[in-house]
Amino acid sequence: MLTFIDTVGEAVAGIKDGSTVMIGGFGNAGQPFELIDALLDSGATDLTVVNNNAGQGDQGLALLIKEGRVRKMICSFPRQSDSWHFDTKYKAGEIELELVPQGNLAERIRAAGAGIGGFFTPTGYGTMLAEGKHTRFLDGKWQVFETPIHADVALIKALKADGKGNLVYRKTARNFGPIMAAAAKHTIVQVSEIVPTGALDPENVVTPGIYVNSIVKVA
Amino acid sequence: MSIQTSTTPLGRDDLARLVARDIVPGSFVNLGIGQPTLVSNYLTEEQNITLHTENGMLGMGPEAKDDEIDGDLINAGKIPVTELPGASYFHHADSFAIMRGGHLDICVLGAFQVSATGDLANWHTGAPDAIPAVGGAMDLATGAKDVFVMMTLLTREGVSKLVEHCSYPLTGVGCVTRVYTDKAVFLIGPDGVTVRETFGCTFEELQAMVPVPLVPFDEKAAGAVVGV
Numbered sequence: 001m002l003t004f005i006d007t008v009g010e011a012v013a014g015i016k017d018g019s020t021v022m023i024g025g026f027g028n029a030g031q032p033f034e035l036i037d038a039l040l041d042s043g044a045t046d047l048t049v050v051n052n053n054a055g056q057g058d059q060g061l062a063l064l065i066k067e068g069r070v071r072k073m074i075c076s077f078p079r080q081s082d083s084w085h086f087d088t089k090y091k092a093g094e095i096e097l098e099l100v101p102q103g104n105l106a107e108r109i110r111a112a113g114a115g116i117g118g119f120f121t122p123t124g125y126g127t128m129l130a131e132g133k134h135t136r137f138l139d140g141k142w143q144v145f146e147t148p149i150h151a152d153v154a155l156i157k158a159l160k161a162d163g164k165g166n167l168v169y170r171k172t173a174r175n176f177g178p179i180m181a182a183a184a185k186h187t188i189v190q191v192s193e194i195v196p197t198g199a200l201d202p203e204n205v206v207t208p209g210i211y212v213n214s215i216v217k218v219a
Numbered sequence: 220m221s222i223q224t225s226t227t228p229l230g231r232d233d234l235a236r237l238v239a240r241d242i243v244p245g246s247f248v249n250l251g252i253g254q255p256t257l258v259s260n261y262l263t264e265e266q267n268i269t270l271h272t273e274n275g276m277l278g279m280g281p282e283a284k285d286d287e288i289d290g291d292l293i294n295a296g297k298i299p300v301t302e303l304p305g306a307s308y309f310h311h312a313d314s315f316a317i318m319r320g321g322h323l324d325i326c327v328l329g330a331f332q333v334s335a336t337g338d339l340a341n342w343h344t345g346a347p348d349a350i351p352a353v354g355g356a357m358d359l360a361t362g363a364k365d366v367f368v369m370m371t372l373l374t375r376e377g378v379s380k381l382v383e384h385c386s387y388p389l390t391g392v393g394c395v396t397r398v399y400t401d402k403a404v405f406l407i408g409p410d411g412v413t414v415r416e417t418f419g420c421t422f423e424e425l426q427a428m429v430p431v432p433l434v435p436f437d438e439k440a441a442g443a444v445v446g447v
Contacts, residue, residue, distance in 0.1 A: 026274040026311075027297040029290060052311075079352035080297075090350055099351050102273065103315030103358030110312035122361045123319060126392035128343075129353065142392075171308055172274050173291040178310040206310070 002165045003214050004194070008038035011188050011216045015039060015153050020048040022109065022149075022180040023061055024156035027053060030173035032157040032190045034218040036060045039155070045069045050109070050149055052102065052176065054078035054086035065089055074149065076102035101129060104146050106179060112148035113182025113211070120145055154184035158207070161189060163197030165209025174206065181211040188214040221421070222435050228401040228419040234369060236261040238327060238399050241367075246324040247271055247317075249359055252296040254369045255327035269305075271323060273355040275314045278306030295355065315355070318362035326363035328356065330370045330395075332385045335431040337395040337407040339368065340387035353390075360391030372400035372428065379429045381405060381412070402428070406436070 005011045012035060015021065021039070025031030040063055047070050054073045055062025064070055066085040073095060078086050089095040100108070101123050111119060120143035124130040134145040156177040158167040167189060169177055181187045194217050229237065231254060239261035242248060249271045250256050259281065262268045270279040272294045279294060280301035288299040309317075317323060330341040339360050342353045360366055370380055381398060398405040403425050404415040415436045417425050422435045 027293060029274070029293050029297075077352045077354040079350040087350060091348070097351075099353060101353050101357040102311075102355040103319050103362070106311040106315045107319070121319065123358045125361070126338075127357060127389045129357070169308075171289065171291040171302070172272070172276055172293055174308055174310055175275050176311045179312045 002209060002212060005214050005216045008034045008190065008216050008218065009041065011035065011190075011214050012038045012042050012044075012155070014186070015042060015044045017044055018046045019044065019152040020050065020150070022050040022151040022154040022156075022176070022184055024154070024175065024177045024180050025051060025053075025060075026172065026175040028056060028060070029171075030157050030169070030175050030177060031060050032155045033060045035155040035157075035188060035190050035216075036064060040064055040067060040069065046071050048072040048074065050074045050105075050151060050180075052076055052105065053080065054083055056080060057082045058085075062086070065095065068094065070095060072096035072098065074098045074100060074105070076100055076105050099129060105149070106176070108146055108149040109176065109179045109183045111146075112150045113179060116148060118145055118147045149183065151180070151184040152186065154180040154187045156180055156187065156189050158189050158191050160193045160195055160200065161191045161212070161215045162195050162200045162209075165189075165212035165215060166200050166205040167191070167207035167209075167212065168200060168204060169206055178207045181207050186213045187211055188216070190216050190218045192218070222414060222416050223418070223421055224416040225418040230401070231257060232260075234399055234401060237404070238367060238369060239263075239266075242266065242268060242325060244268070247277070247322065249273065249318070249323055249326040249363065251326065251328040251356070251359070253329045255329060256296070258327055258369075271314075271317060272300070273314055273318070273359075275309050275311060276302070276306060277317075278303045280306075315358055318355070318358045321362060321364060323359075323363040325365045325367060326359040327367045327369060328359060330368045330380065330398075331387045332380050332382050333368050333370075333395050333398050333407070334382055334385050335407070335412050337366075337393045338385050339366065339390045339395050340385040341368075341390050343388045345388045356390050360394045365396045366391075366394045368395050368398045370398070370400055372402040379431075381429050381431055383431055405433075410434075
């Protein structure tokens with residue numbers, strides 16, 4: 001069921017310790033900072049977080065990691081010039097890392113939302129990221145079996161929502177939003193604007209409201 | 220006929236200009252972070268190249284300046300960029316389906332090492348204290364129809380990065396088709412490594428630097444022009 005919620009604090013209140021949380025964004029583009037800050041304030045801990053990166057600078061996901069709330073990161077590119085909070089935790093052995101090639105990350109999230117139990121892909125074949133994984137020779141090439149990534153909650157950022165929860169995004173801030181919305185059991189979206197039902201052209205809806213559970217407008 | 224086309228090794232910009240010139244008009248191209256990004260400076264309007272960025276866009280324009288800067292419009296290196304007329308946005312699974320589904324004509328990547336059979340190592344030094352980060356490198360290497368590498372031929376210590384077998388962890392197996400370096404352009408195919416042209420050295424001098432058997436490109440024997 002779709003709910004419109006007044007504050008980010010109420011929106012994330014149900015997230016339990018030990019949850020797997022998908023967080024949208026590529027770098028800072030599309031990262032739902034207000035929802036992440038609220039998650040930090042909620043005290044939820046022992047989280048597994050799925051994101052492309054592992055936080056930048058001193059905001060958003062980086063702070064969640066700094067405060068020790070993240071037990072495990074599933075991501076493709078943790079190491080950046082300003083990923084100092086992740087770097088510190090990783091070197092201290094205080095955070096687990098599952099490193100996933102970015103296309104596998106995206107497709108494994110998509111698979112979860114689409115009810116696919118796994119898939120074969122040539123990406124990663126013959127590399128250390130495919131070690132121990134099932135392989136098959138298909139379609140003229142060696143391929144690696146990959147499994148879906150499910151989540152309890154997704155936190156994503158969109159530009160606008162209508163009264164049915166349909167979403168549109170803005171430029172490259174779209175990135176992981178649509179696939180994470182589908183992959184999580186409960187999807188919480190922060191938007192800049194809520195428009196009346198019917199105000200979005202159905203031809204241009206990117207995420208249909210069926211994937212969305214909670215919407216909160218942020219300034 | 221000599222295949223030496225320059226009296227000096229090529230600088231980064233000259234190399235980028237050469238790669239740009241070799242990209243077939245109308246191609247869909249992904250340029251990796253770092254040196255490959257320079258290629259975009261030398262693509263001409265007549266070439267009508269469409270640039271893909273893995274974070275969900277085709278039709279990427281040049282780096283954004285001043286009031287063009289928009290935090291929602293960045294490239295794979297997280298640098299603010301611009302959009303060109305005819306650009307499109309899509310989500311991450313679609314963006315990687317573009318790579319993984321074989322729709323990209325060319326990707327240009329940097330490398331630590333390339334092997335004689337086209338194996339690529341460009342994501343991890345394998346050092347025990349290094350934090351690994353792979354991003355989209357494995358998808359690009361495996362998915363694009365042609366994988367071009369841009370790198371200096373030698374390490375700072377003077378060791379060839381074109382090797383018999385990569386000692387660094389692999390990004391992809393048998394995926395590289397062409398290697399552009401400051402000293403030569405190498406074509407990698409089923410028959411081994413062919414040298415298309417050399418810069419600032421003769422073929423024999425080049426062979427002395429590289430621990431892989433090389434063959435000089437012979438246009439007549441090849442029967443067709445490879446590249447431009």
